Amino acid sequence: MLKVEKLSVVLDGEEIIKDLSFEVKEGDIITILGPNGAGKTVLLKTLLGIFPYQGKIQWNPKARIGYVPQRLPFIKDFPMSVEEFFELKGISRRDAARLLNSVGLKTGISRKCIGELSSGQFQRVLVAWALAKDPNVLLFDEPTTGIDIKGEETIYSLLARINKEKNLTMLLVTHDLSVVYKFSNYVICLNKCPLCKGRPREVLNPKVLEKLYGEEVKFYTHHKH
Amino acid sequence: MLLLSLIVGASIGCAAGYIGTLMLSRRMSLVAGPLGHLALPGIALALLYGFDISAGSFPFIILGMVFIWLFELRTKLPPEALTAIVFASGMSIAFLLLPIEQAEAALIGDITRVGFLDATFSVLLSLFVIALTKMIYKKIALISISEDLARCERIDVRRYSLIYLLNIAIIVALGVKVVGGLLTAALVAIPAATSRNLSKSLVEYSILGCLFGFLSPIIGILLSQSTNLPAGPLTILVSTSFFVLSSIFKR
Numbered sequence: 360m361l362k363v364e365k366l367s368v369v370l371d372g373e374e375i376i377k378d379l380s381f382e383v384k385e386g387d388i389i390t391i392l393g394p395n396g397a398g399k400t401v402l403l404k405t406l407l408g409i410f411p412y413q414g415k416i417q418w419n420p421k422a423r424i425g426y427v428p429q430r431l432p433f434i435k436d437f438p439m440s441v442e443e444f445f446e447l448k449g450i451s452r453r454d455a456a457r458l459l460n461s462v463g464l465k466t467g468i469s470r471k472c473i474g475e476l477s478s479g480q481f482q483r484v485l486v487a488w489a490l491a492k493d494p495n496v497l498l499f500d501e502p503t504t505g506i507d508i509k510g511e512e513t514i515y516s517l518l519a520r521i522n523k524e525k526n527l528t529m530l531l532v533t534h535d536l537s538v539v540y541k542f543s544n545y546v547i548c549l550n551k552c553p554l555c556k557g558r559p560r561e562v563l564n565p566k567v568l569e570k571l572y573g574e575e576v577k578f579y580t581h582h583k584h
Numbered sequence: 585m586l587l588l589s590l591i592v593g594a595s596i597g598c599a600a601g602y603i604g605t606l607m608l609s610r611r612m613s614l615v616a617g618p619l620g621h622l623a624l625p626g627i628a629l630a631l632l633y634g635f636d637i638s639a640g641s642f643p644f645i646i647l648g649m650v651f652i653w654l655f656e657l658r659t660k661l662p663p664e665a666l667t668a669i670v671f672a673s674g675m676s677i678a679f680l681l682l683p684i685e686q687a688e689a690a691l692i693g694d695i696t697r698v699g700f701l702d703a704t705f706s707v708l709l710s711l712f713v714i715a716l717t718k719m720i721y722k723k724i725a726l727i728s729i730s731e732d733l734a735r736c737e738r739i740d741v742r743r744y745s746l747i748y749l750l751n752i753a754i755i756v757a758l759g760v761k762v763v764g765g766l767l768t769a770a771l772v773a774i775p776a777a778t779s780r781n782l783s784k785s786l787v788e789y790s791i792l793g794c795l796f797g798f799l800s801p802i803i804g805i806l807l808s809q810s811t812n813l814p815a816g817p818l819t820i821l822v823s824t825s826f827f828v829l830s831s832i833f834k835r
Binding site: 404407408409424425426428431433434436437438439440443446447448472 | 608609722723725726728729730731732733735736737780783784785786787788789
């Protein structure tokens with residue numbers, strides 16, 4: 360589905376990603392693990408074609424990509440109902456309602472104002488939005504945990520279900536280890552340079568993690584972010 | 585004469601209020617401010633040499649947009665600083681060109697002396713701006729919300745932003761006729777702000793923006809007739825009154 364070779368990304372003179380290679384097969388769930396500032400979001404955006412890069416990014420010509428961003432702070436600048444948000448993408452009300460149902464939201468939500476949604480609901484709306492136009496790859500930046508309403512499926516079981524139902528390939532950015540173990544079949548540890556990659560249970564060990572997250576401390580003492 | 589100025593004021597106001605609903609987002613509101621001031625030197629030249637003030641301001645607005653864009657690219661200063669620079673420079677050039685006692689029309693507009701040809705042209709241009717804005721509305725909204733999402737949808741962000749900016753330049757050039765160079769930003773921003781207070785959806789938001797933009801110059805010009813005060817400032821104050829009321833009845 361996707362082949363990345365010797366990918367390097369330099370933004371404003373700073374090297375964000377260095378010499379990264381990996382391959383994604385159809386139906387894979389890949390997690391990209393790393394501390395804040397490790398270049399995870401930049402990697403997703405580079406794969407989407409938003410940032411310039413060196414190296415090779417080769418998508419399968421049949422790949423149709425859906426993208427779930429981490430946050431959309433500017434969306435509150437517009438008073439907008441959920442179904443109008445889908446209209447921005449050219450999705451009809453009926454299709455929007457169907458998509459919203461498929462991510463576990465009730466039909467009534469499509470008339471609601473985006474600003475009135477809970478963060479859990481909003482994340483599901485974003486997932487449904489990304490699933491419109493039937494993508495076969497989903498890029499997801501930091502799904503948040505712990506905001507799900509009791510008794511409903513978590514965002515991860517939702518993603519797992521979609522992965523099964525549609526054989527959807529997924530790339531998830533996260534810093535949550537439990538997600539990596541429970542959910543993905545391939546992990547890429549990233550802190551500027553790739554530190555490990557492979558099946559989570561095989562490649563993740565205390566030494567790798569210390570290296571991965573130990574860097575974070577160093578990173579923060581040097582640059583005050 | 586009165587009817588002509590009412591028609592011109594209402595159509596420009598409606599177009600300005602409509603496009604204003606796109607400009608009220610955090611990333612765009614700062615564009616509106618300096619543009620009217622950028623128009624000032626152009627208005628001054630137009631008044632000195634006796635040609636249409638909208639035609640005079642248009643090239644200056646375009647020029648100013650290019651300058652702001654270049655400065656932002658080159659200096660990475662916050663837009664507020666650039667706005668202040670542009671604002672002051674526009675005013676200064678205008679006052680160098682135009683003696684201060686003649687500057688009133690440049691600063692606060694003079695809609696009551698609009699001619700027939702001028703009026704026809706303004707109305708047609710306003711309709712053009714409304715049609716073009718309607719065409720790009722959803723795309724620009726998505727770009728304002730997230731350029732990344734827009735790019736994923738394969739929207740040509742640069743092309744749409746360019747059409748959008750041109751649209752803004754036209755409406756600001758028209759707006760100086762109604763309220764002058766100092767107050768144009770308000771013509772764009774206040775109806776949109778009022779509408780946002782009252783709207784729950786994008787459709788309501790854009791329609792109400794247009795409606796308040798339409799009503800304010802009409803009431804302003806009529807008030808000007810009965811009070812003999814200038815129409816430009818009255819228009820803006822009517823608009824402000826709507827805004828204050830909408831803040832009280834905010835949904």
